[in-house]
Amino acid sequence: MIKIEHLKKEYPNATPLRDVNVEIRDGDVISVIGPSGTGKSTLLRCINQLEKPTDGKIWVDGVEITDPGCDINKVRRKMGMVFQSFNLFGNMTVIENIMIAPVDLLGKTKQDAYDTGMRLLRTVGLAEKALNYPDELSGGQKQRIAIARTLAMDPDVILLDEPTSALDPTMVGEVQAVIRDLAKTGKTMMIVTHEMAFARAICNRVFYMDEGGIYEDGTPEEIFDHPKRENTRRFVRRLKVLELAVSNSDYDYLGMAGEIRQYCNKNQITPKLENHIQLAFEETVQYLLIPALENPRIRVIIEYSEAEESAIMTFRYNGAPLNVIEQGNGLPLSVVKGIIVETEYGITDDEEYKNQLVLKLRQ
Amino acid sequence: MDRALNRRFYSLLTVLLFLFVFLTGLAYGTPARSESESVSRTDQTEAVPQGVYTSLDQLADKEIGVQTGSSFDLLVTEKLPDAKKLYFNSKSDMVNALLGKKIDAFVTDEPVVREIMRQYAGLTYISEDPLENFECALAFPRNSKGEKLRQEFNAFLARFKADGKLEEMEAKWFGEDESIKDIPVVPEGDKGILRVATEAAFEPFEYVRNGQIVGYDVDLVSRFCIENGYGLEMVDMVFDGVLTSIQTGKCDFAAAGITVTPERKENVLFSEPNFAGRIVAVVRVAKSSKDGNGFQTGILDSFRKTFLREDRWKLFLEGVGNTLIITVLSIVLGTALGFGVFMLCRNGNPLANGMTRFMMWLIQGTPVVVLLMILYYIIFGSVSVTGIFVSVIGFSLTFGSAVFSLLKMGVGAVDPGQYEAAYALGYSNRRTFFRFILPQALPHVISAYQGEIVGLIKATAVVGYIAVQDLTKMGDIVRSRTYEAFFPLIAITLIYFLLEGLFSFLVSRIRIHLDPKRRKKGEVLKGVKIHD
Numbered sequence: 001m002i003k004i005e006h007l008k009k010e011y012p013n014a015t016p017l018r019d020v021n022v023e024i025r026d027g028d029v030i031s032v033i034g035p036s037g038t039g040k041s042t043l044l045r046c047i048n049q050l051e052k053p054t055d056g057k058i059w060v061d062g063v064e065i066t067d068p069g070c071d072i073n074k075v076r077r078k079m080g081m082v083f084q085s086f087n088l089f090g091n092m093t094v095i096e097n098i099m100i101a102p103v104d105l106l107g108k109t110k111q112d113a114y115d116t117g118m119r120l121l122r123t124v125g126l127a128e129k130a131l132n133y134p135d136e137l138s139g140g141q142k143q144r145i146a147i148a149r150t151l152a153m154d155p156d157v158i159l160l161d162e163p164t165s166a167l168d169p170t171m172v173g174e175v176q177a178v179i180r181d182l183a184k185t186g187k188t189m190m191i192v193t194h195e196m197a198f199a200r201a202i203c204n205r206v207f208y209m210d211e212g213g214i215y216e217d218g219t220p221e222e223i224f225d226h227p228k229r230e231n232t233r234r235f236v237r238r239l240k241v242l243e244l245a246v247s248n249s250d251y252d253y254l255g256m257a258g259e260i261r262q263y264c265n266k267n268q269i270t271p272k273l274e275n276h277i278q279l280a281f282e283e284t285v286q287y288l289l290i291p292a293l294e295n296p297r298i299r300v301i302i303e304y305s306e307a308e309e310s311a312i313m314t315f316r317y318n319g320a321p322l323n324v325i326e327q328g329n330g331l332p333l334s335v336v337k338g339i340i341v342e343t344e345y346g347i348t349d350d351e352e353y354k355n356q357l358v359l360k361l362r363q
Numbered sequence: 364m365d366r367a368l369n370r371r372f373y374s375l376l377t378v379l380l381f382l383f384v385f386l387t388g389l390a391y392g393t394p395a396r397s398e399s400e401s402v403s404r405t406d407q408t409e410a411v412p413q414g415v416y417t418s419l420d421q422l423a424d425k426e427i428g429v430q431t432g433s434s435f436d437l438l439v440t441e442k443l444p445d446a447k448k449l450y451f452n453s454k455s456d457m458v459n460a461l462l463g464k465k466i467d468a469f470v471t472d473e474p475v476v477r478e479i480m481r482q483y484a485g486l487t488y489i490s491e492d493p494l495e496n497f498e499c500a501l502a503f504p505r506n507s508k509g510e511k512l513r514q515e516f517n518a519f520l521a522r523f524k525a526d527g528k529l530e531e532m533e534a535k536w537f538g539e540d541e542s543i544k545d546i547p548v549v550p551e552g553d554k555g556i557l558r559v560a561t562e563a564a565f566e567p568f569e570y571v572r573n574g575q576i577v578g579y580d581v582d583l584v585s586r587f588c589i590e591n592g593y594g595l596e597m598v599d600m601v602f603d604g605v606l607t608s609i610q611t612g613k614c615d616f617a618a619a620g621i622t623v624t625p626e627r628k629e630n631v632l633f634s635e636p637n638f639a640g641r642i643v644a645v646v647r648v649a650k651s652s653k654d655g656n657g658f659q660t661g662i663l664d665s666f667r668k669t670f671l672r673e674d675r676w677k678l679f680l681e682g683v684g685n686t687l688i689i690t691v692l693s694i695v696l697g698t699a700l701g702f703g704v705f706m707l708c709r710n711g712n713p714l715a716n717g718m719t720r721f722m723m724w725l726i727q728g729t730p731v732v733v734l735l736m737i738l739y740y741i742i743f744g745s746v747s748v749t750g751i752f753v754s755v756i757g758f759s760l761t762f763g764s765a766v767f768s769l770l771k772m773g774v775g776a777v778d779p780g781q782y783e784a785a786y787a788l789g790y791s792n793r794r795t796f797f798r799f800i801l802p803q804a805l806p807h808v809i810s811a812y813q814g815e816i817v818g819l820i821k822a823t824a825v826v827g828y829i830a831v832q833d834l835t836k837m838g839d840i841v842r843s844r845t846y847e848a849f850f851p852l853i854a855i856t857l858i859y860f861l862l863e864g865l866f867s868f869l870v871s872r873i874r875i876h877l878d879p880k881r882r883k884k885g886e887v888l889k890g891v892k893i894h895d
Contacts, residue, residue, distance in 0.1 A: 048787060073790065077789035080788075087783060089785075089803075091799070091802045092879065104790070110889075131884055131888075133879075153789070
């Protein structure tokens with residue numbers, strides 16, 4: 001249905017899309033998720049050419065829409081778009097907003113457009129607002145009407161660009177309900193959203209976007225329960241990550257302790273857990289690893305899960321296989337053992353950092 | 364809403380009337396002058412009443428009025444180097460300034476003073492001590508055609524003088540009997556029509572009576588044309604423009620009581636002098652007879668003089684007509700121009716935008732009156748076009764640039780999301796603009812548009828500079844006859860207010876029409892059967 005090859009979008013000061021290659025099948029309901037600034041909206045806007053791609057090709061139903069000779073207006077008629085900011089026409093009533101495009105562009109009679117419009121308004125529960133103006137409606141009502149306006153063109157594909165992001169929390173539900181019903185009709189849909197649970201509930205395919213493209217593409221189970229790649233896992237588990245590197249025994253301990261403090265503040269980590277993180281870092285690096293390693297090279301990765309309010313610290317270090325939790329002793333070890341609930345040690349393929357020690361901290 | 368507007372319109376009218384009555388009271392409540400012509404008529408043979416000042420020496424450090432562009436300027440500097448000069452655009456302004464004690468004297472030609480004294484008993488002049496004896500002549504352009512005309516005229520004048528007819532004419536025009544002051548009718552002529560520049564506010568040399576330009580100079584020029592087989596068209600303009608108009612070829616020669624000076628001789632050719640007179644200082648009478656006429660007679664008299672005598676209301680009517688023609692055409696053409704240019708620039712074409720920016724910079728940076736004179740004397744200098752045509756071009760340009768700016772502002776105020784929504788539905792760029800963007804942009808700027816129109820009406824008051832007889836110019840012409848500032852000025856002010864009110868009212872109707880929320884349910888769903 002939609003095929004994208006080597007899509008690239010470059011702005012003067014950012015390149016959200018470096019190389020996107022993907023095929024969207026008829027009937028796919030796709031959730032597009034990912035951190036902000038990774039080109040989710042840009043991808044959607046490239047598909048209906050509201051943004052001109054810098055490079056690459058896009059086909060819709062076999063027509064190459066990136067071809068300069070292509071009549072994009074005709075393609076757009078079959079491709080609805082719902083915007084974050086609704087964009088209802090302010091100079092028209094609700095029913096006119098819905099009727100105008102079918103009458104102007106599809107050659108429908110006014111009567112026909114009116115009947116369809118009223119039917120759609122009833123489906124989104126707003127038939128009584130037909131003669132109101134957009135500025136007389138709440139955000140949730142506006143967005144439901146914007147969806148009805150899109151449906152009035154009977155599109156093959158519907159693109160939804162963060163449809164609930166501009167809404168009050170109290171109105172998110174009513175719009176999501178409409179989209180949920182829409183997803184069951186079998187229309188091809190692409191929805192950019194930050195509501196993970198909602199995304200999971202309606203879609204049959206998820207694009208996780210990161211690093212200038214579609215970083216991971218899979219079913220909701222694959223992406224949300226068994227993510228294959230590191231960034232996906234961190235994102236779906238909503239992990240906040242801090243990475244530190246120690247490259248010799250005279251490293252800047254105070255500076256790193258400061259970084260950890262900042263990281264904890266930013267992510268609103270409880271003082272107790274922060275204390276545990278600081279302790280685990282100090283005892284493990286300073287007293288367990290550095291004395292034991294000849295040429296210490298250590299990477300510390302701290303991951304904090306907002307959902308569980310728990311933290312995991314991963315230490316990767318060089319040298320011969322050495323599990324300091326098993327083989328070490330003394331006061332530092334008992335301190336560390338006192339603040340962890342789980343530990344895991346392994347040997348990795350990484351030549352530089354052969355050892356990997358994972359500590360799950362007590363909350 | 365309609366009713367509210369009407370109410371506003373009428374309340375505005377009431378306020379204006381109040382203002383008028385109040386000002387009238389102010390002007391006539393003070394018995395500063397005597398208007399009645401019968402009270403004191405001064406004849407050329409009569410002795411001149413004694414003034415506040417009796418010699419030029421007494422005026423040495425006083426405030427002296429001078430008409431802008433006249434030769435008296437230099438003369439005053441020469442004779443009264445320490446006096447403070449104040450510049451005025453017309454004689455009637457100076458008369459009123461002198462009566463109002465804003466100046467101590469002003470300088471003009473003796474026959475003109477006598478005419479003024481017939482109407483104002485409070486004024487006289489320093490008869491024993493003229494500033495200069497002067498000579499008036501007709502001015503011709505410095506080219507072969509001008510030289511040929513000049514020789515023809517000189518020959519005519521020599522014959523005329525020899526026959527004693529010139530003296531007869533002087534007696535006729537500088538005398539009191541208006542009934543004999545007539546002008547012979549000039550037939551079409553087989554040698555083409557001569558365009559003669561004048562300033563018809565210089566009684567008795569040239570002035571407007573019964574809607575026709577008459578006077579001593581006009582009489583002379585008419586006889587010359589008849590005798591030499593020319594047709595004649597008198598072109599009235601401000602004195603500043605008279606010499607320019609013959610230099611640029613707008614007119615064939617000038618008859619405007621022009622004093623011969625060495626400086627002017629460098630630029631134009633002068634005929635033999637047709638009139639020799641004296642330049643004198645006009646002052647207030649030593650003991651002004653303060654017999655005021657009373658409020659009612661005063662205002663009625665002013666009304667009669669301003670509107671009824673010689674059917675002067677026709678002048679005002681004609682002035683309003685010209686002002687309306689210029690305003691309406693400029694609004695229509697300017698709006699079309701501004702809109703057209705905006706459409707060209709809308710999609711950011713760099714060439715169109717660059718040119719537009721340059722033209723806007725040029726037009727908006729130039730004072731309107733300068734722009735009009737550049738158009739009239741330079742750009743259309745060698746083409747025969749009327750001042751009204753040039754005015755319409757000039758005001759269309761300025762109004763067009765205002766409309767362009769307004770559109771830019773209004774369209775810029777529309778949320779970019781409106782474009783995206785229309786594009787996403789499959790609308791073309793052009794259709795998006797007309798269907799969704801423009802209807803939302805216009806309500807933003809319609810009030811400013813209304814303001815621009817009012818500004819335009821007021822701005823048209825300067826077209827007198829390029830020989831258009833608009834409302835303001837007609838007011839000036841009447842004032843040059845009645846020597847009265849108050850009544851004609853208030854009258855044209857009122858007329859301007861009425862015109863502005865009328866246009867504002869019309870635009871308000873458009874504004875109401877532009878508001879989509881005023882539509883009724885039936886209009887929104889026209890052509891749709893509603894079945895529930």
